[in-house]
Amino acid sequence: MAAAEGTPGTLGTAVPPPPGPPSVPPPGPLSVPPSVPPSVPPPVPPPGPLPPVPPLECSGDDAQAMGRDPLPVLRQILAACAFPELLESPALPEAARSRARSVLREMDAGNIGGYNHEHRSHGVPARVSRFLEFRDGGVPCDPRDIVLCSGTTTVIPFVLSLVVCPGSALPTGVLVPVPGPPLCAAAAGLAGAVPVPYPLDESRGWAVDVAALRREVREARSRCHPRVLWVVNPGDPTGHVLSRPDMESIVRLAAEEPLLLLADEVHQERAFSPERPFLSFKRVLAELGAPLATSVQLVSFYSLSKSAAGESGFRAGFLELVNVDEGVRQPFQLAQSIPRPCVPGRILLDLLMELPEEGDPVRRALEEHRRDLCRDLAANARRLQEELGRAPGIRCQPLAGGPRAFPRIRIPPRARSQARALGLEPDVFFCRRLQEATGLVVAPGSHFGMGGDSGHLGLSLLLPAPALERALLLLRRFHAQFLREFS
Numbered sequence: 123m124a125a126a127e128g129t130p131g132t133l134g135t136a137v138p139p140p141p142g143p144p145s146v147p148p149p150g151p152l153s154v155p156p157s158v159p160p161s162v163p164p165p166v167p168p169p170g171p172l173p174p175v176p177p178l179e180c181s182g183d184d185a186q187a188m189g190r191d192p193l194p195v196l197r198q199i200l201a202a203c204a205f206p207e208l209l210e211s212p213a214l215p216e217a218a219r220s221r222a223r224s225v226l227r228e229m230d231a232g233n234i235g236g237y238n239h240e241h242r243s244h245g246v247p248a249r250v251s252r253f254l255e256f257r258d259g260g261v262p263c264d265p266r267d268i269v270l271c272s273g274t275t276t277v278i279p280f281v282l283s284l285v286v287c288p289g290s291a292l293p294t295g296v297l298v299p300v301p302g303p304p305l306c307a308a309a310a311g312l313a314g315a316v317p318v319p320y321p322l323d324e325s326r327g328w329a330v331d332v333a334a335l336r337r338e339v340r341e342a343r344s345r346c347h348p349r350v351l352w353v354v355n356p357g358d359p360t361g362h363v364l365s366r367p368d369m370e371s372i373v374r375l376a377a378e379e380p381l382l383l384l385a386d387e388v389h390q391e392r393a394f395s396p397e398r399p400f401l402s403f404k405r406v407l408a409e410l411g412a413p414l415a416t417s418v419q420l421v422s423f424y425s426l427s428k429s430a431a432g433e434s435g436f437r438a439g440f441l442e443l444v445n446v447d448e449g450v451r452q453p454f455q456l457a458q459s460i461p462r463p464c465v466p467g468r469i470l471l472d473l474l475m476e477l478p479e480e481g482d483p484v485r486r487a488l489e490e491h492r493r494d495l496c497r498d499l500a501a502n503a504r505r506l507q508e509e510l511g512r513a514p515g516i517r518c519q520p521l522a523g524g525p526r527a528f529p530r531i532r533i534p535p536r537a538r539s540q541a542r543a544l545g546l547e548p549d550v551f552f553c554r555r556l557q558e559a560t561g562l563v564v565a566p567g568s569h570f571g572m573g574g575d576s577g578h579l580g581l582s583l584l585l586p587a588p589a590l591e592r593a594l595l596l597l598r599r600f601h602a603q604f605l606r607e608f609s
Contacts (some may be wrong), residue, residue, distance in 0.1 A: 181237075
């Protein structure tokens with residue numbers, strides 16, 4: 123039974139009213155006003171470390187991660203392939219839907235979810251070969267020489283493993299450029315080979331010094347069997363594009379020694395200088411004529427990640443084999459099956475192989491996207507060289523292609539000493555101080571194989587123009603302060 127109102131009980135317990143403020147009698151003529159404690163401000167906390175500066179990534183070669191937009195028509199076609207109900211939706215342009223229908227007609231049961239062996243082994247290689255013939259001014263390309271892969275990073279160690287001789291008294295040597303992508307030395311190690319660094323000539327715009335390269339080959343024979351020459355063109359992180367005479371000299375060296383020529387040409391669609399257009403090693407080799415054109419072994423790379431589309435997440439690419447023996451083709455065919463190329467990535471790669479054609483909106487969009495990329499890279503390169511050219515203690519070689527610039531900065535002796543006391547390379551020490559003070563994240567030159575004393579930095583040309591302007595301003599200001607601090 124419920125308790126009566128106002129009496130103690132289970133559900134009706136009377137609760138006394140909350141205490142109010144104490145009763146204070148009104149002041150009389152002779153009374154003293156009650157004492158009210160003064161308001162005391164809260165204590166000031168002791169000074170602590172400043173909050174970290176938000177980071178700004180300024181060194182990457184991943185176009186979309188650096189802020190570039192994907193090409194809408196590629197995503198629209200891929201969306202319709204993955205969800206065919208969109209083929210009838212007016213939300214997508216008719217050109218994208220029409221191209222998606224063409225893609226699906228080549229798929230097993232009209233579905234991109236299967237392995238789709240025929241598309242991989244015949245359809246895409248045939249279109250890649252036509253694209254390469256167009257790129258190389260009519261130099262023939264056999265579709266059987268095209269090996270699709272799920273990104274070049276995964277297949278390069280496999281390629282190198284084919285030239286390693288496990289039972290040899292000396293290891294196999296792979297000549298790798300310095301500075302160059304970290305992948306070069308890492309892939310050689312994964313394949314069981316040893317990297318043999320060869321320096322690029324900074325005073326000549328990071329050109330390959332063929333005489334120095336020949337000395338490196340001959341000196342390396344005391345510790346390994348040099349069998350592979352890896353050339354990166356356009357250069358990364360250096361921003362150079364090789365001239366035809368330098369490429370011809372490299373081909374002749376590969377014939378004389380002899381060496382398998384690995385042409386890392388993944389940044390070919392990022393060549394932006396009209397004065398130094400990209401030429402493939404295959405074209406240069408073919409135009410040298412016999413016997414070089416029929417004897418020098420060449421493997422070249424193309425990557426969806428580093429293409430104009432910049433679709434790094436879809437993992438697709440291909441190799442082209444030139445003058446490679448028939449007996450080696452079977453392992454290469456194995457390479458395109460393990461691991462299998464991602465079908466959506468393969469579709470995007472296939473679409474990029476479209477040749478220019480009047481009136482085709484998809485092909486027109488592809489060409490406009492390529493032109494926009496090169497225009498933006500060229501503008502960023504000019505701006506970077508103008509800004510850094512005005513900064514005391516910073517200089518940068520001319521830029522013609524690739525995703526990055528590689529300026530050299532002055533690091534005073536006192537800063538070098540402090541870096542070594544901390545167990546750091548001087549360029550790493552500078553980059554850490556730069557990030558702590560400004561938030562800029564740049565790659566030290568030692569990341570690309572340079573000695574830490576050289577004072578080089580890898581800066582991305584793929585940043586949006588406002589972000590690059592801010593980065594250059596902060597870098598100039600910080601470097602001036604750094605020089606004052608350690609001079």
